[in-house]
Amino acid sequence: MKSFWTRFSYNRGAVIGLVILTLVIATAILAPFLFPQSPWKMVQRPFLPPFTQDGLPLGTDALGRNVLSGLAHGAYVSLLVGLVSTIVALAIGVPVGAAAGYFAGRTDDALMRFTEFFQTIPSFALAIVLLAIFQPSLTFVIIAISIVSWPPVARLVRGEVLSLRTREFVEAASLSGLGNLQIILRHILPNALPPIIVLASLMVAQAILLESSLSFLGLGDPNIMSWGYMIGAARTVIRTAWWLSFLPGMAILLTVLALNLIGEGLNDALNPRLTRKSE
């Protein structure tokens, strides 16, 4: 464990990423306490620029709503969508990939063709179509994002499992009489975990971007304040109130950047064979 942190913290970018993400998470958790009022509440006159009024450091939007409160509550939505849809995508992708890699042959063919079917459709277009069919609500946004983001997981897990299944310890487990499920769960997957964790951290970032893009296009849940919604609502006034799209844009940029940096740090820390720099 010590070596994990040592290796992780050796990547300075990763540490910065972790700090930013911690701040975002703290904001998301504290939002209901810092801004107990709804972020939709119209508190002041519209289009108040930042730093002109006490209590409204980032000004107000087109309906006079507190931008800072919107950003804080939006952090919660973005992280929630990112996390939950990643978990759901993993829950689909890992079993599919593991089964394909472990059983190989026809199972592999069938599962991989199915996966490719999803991979050949551009993920963003597919998400839009799914949301156009469903009612855009937070649940369906999460489902849509999960559906478009599980195929890379399946392919990655399949590759890992494929290389692990012929190892001696797997054969030993098989000889000792363990069933297939036991072998996959207890011997193969734990060893395939590091790359999955790295991928998952990047998927959270990807999901946040997807949610923002969907909300920007007006396909998000209209009852939920998210960063993408804030940009989408502000884009039409970008010539008169640029900060309304700039601020949530920065929030998305920083969060996604932080997650990518962390992903890189995790990759360094979890991959002992990778001898980077002078260790």
Next chain:
Amino acid sequence: MFKTTKLTAAVLALALAGPLAAQDGTPKAGGTLNVVIQPEPPSLMIGLVQNGPTQMVGGDIYESLLRYDFDLKPEGQLAESWEISEDGKTYTFKLRKGVVFHDGEPFTSADVEFSMDKFLRETHSRMRTYMEHVESIETPDDYTVVFKLKQPFGPFIGIFEAGTAPMIPKHIYEGTDFANNPANNTPIGTGPFKFDKWEKGSFIHLVKNEDYYMEGKPYVDEVYYHVIPDAASRAVAYETGKVDVLPGGSVENFDVARIQAMDNTCITDKGWEYFGPLSWMWVNNDNKPLDDVKVRKAIMHGIDREFAKDALWNGLGKVATGPLSSSTRFYDGDTPDISYDPDQAKALLAESSYNGETIRILGLPYGETWQRWAEAVKQNLSEIGMTTEIVPSDVAGWNQKVADRDFDLAFTYLYQYGDPALGVSRTYMGDNAAPGSPWNNVADYQNPETDKLFDAAALMASPDDRMAAYKTIQDKIVEDVPNIWLLELGFPTIYRCDVKNPVNTAFGVNDGFRDVWIDK
């Protein structure tokens, strides 16, 4: 050198003439008018197609017997004078003499009879229902037309405008298949401008009618209607000087403030009096708890419409006081109070049958302004203690949901056509409430008393009697709050200040640019 001097002299003369002309307002002839048209009309034949852009361009080419000022008082156009008999059943129009169509044929009473009785009865659905009140049309001579009605029909004097009753040349259309007549592509009317050229997807070009019957008019030589499909590009076209007139609704609300601030830019929200666009939220009166009048009243008092007007509509328009727009005939401003009062709203809600049910708000999918408006209403209602959710939809989904009555509250706005019998009763008549249409009595308001009054008021001869009936109707309906009235919408026409008189009737730019002149 000589040339330069002459030019300088000319410029000087112009510079001197400018302010002088502006002072005494003497119209100047000449110049080109560049106007935005949005969207591109499917046809310019105003008798066949009645959508907005067709009426706008067609209003320059075609005319009717009358036109209407901002108070909806009739003025003569092709009719010189008119008379309504004591019993309200005979309308006699004396036509202007010496009027010719763009192809040189004279305009006579035969054209009026043909247009009203044959052409429009066949092609114009709104006109067809009006013509059901007409028993006969007589033309004792070339310049007299007499309409005999089956019973008095008060709104009749209000239908003689170019979009409703355009005068169609009999000599071109008689005995032909109206919809497929090739002449539809080269429209011929009596209006101040003649059709010249239509470059599809780009512009429509009209030129001055040299034989127009009003001395000196029209003043401008030509009109270009520019087709620019994107709202942001239309704003830029004005900013760069490509167009000089932006008719109401051609730029987004949030761009209005920026454009308004430009030099030499004037803005008016007049010219919509006839249409009287009134916005409201349909309330599904059949759904619990909205069947409780206290809940509806709570919503009515709980919504800050003044704020919506200022924040979303740039302060243009008016807060509605009831089912009639204030520009519609027989409007009564003295109806029960429905202004913003959150405390009263909370009190009403507490007394009502509301128990925290989630109320579904269906926004109007017409862009940012309407989306923000739904959010503002949701927030207003949450502050008086109601749980609401916004149901997203596209235009087709909105039509479907409203037609199927699958909503609790739904934003909309409709035109009133100047008279409650033409544009208001349809929204509140009990027998016009069958599901399947998003434009009828969607709220399913049932009140036999107002139904009877609506029926009677349409057929009263005396305007005073009609006023009394409509006053009672308005009081009753406001008392019942079947819908949540929002704003009389203001669709500003934006134009360069040196374009004079672009809007001078209740139809605004749709009534043609007969009186426009450019002070340059």
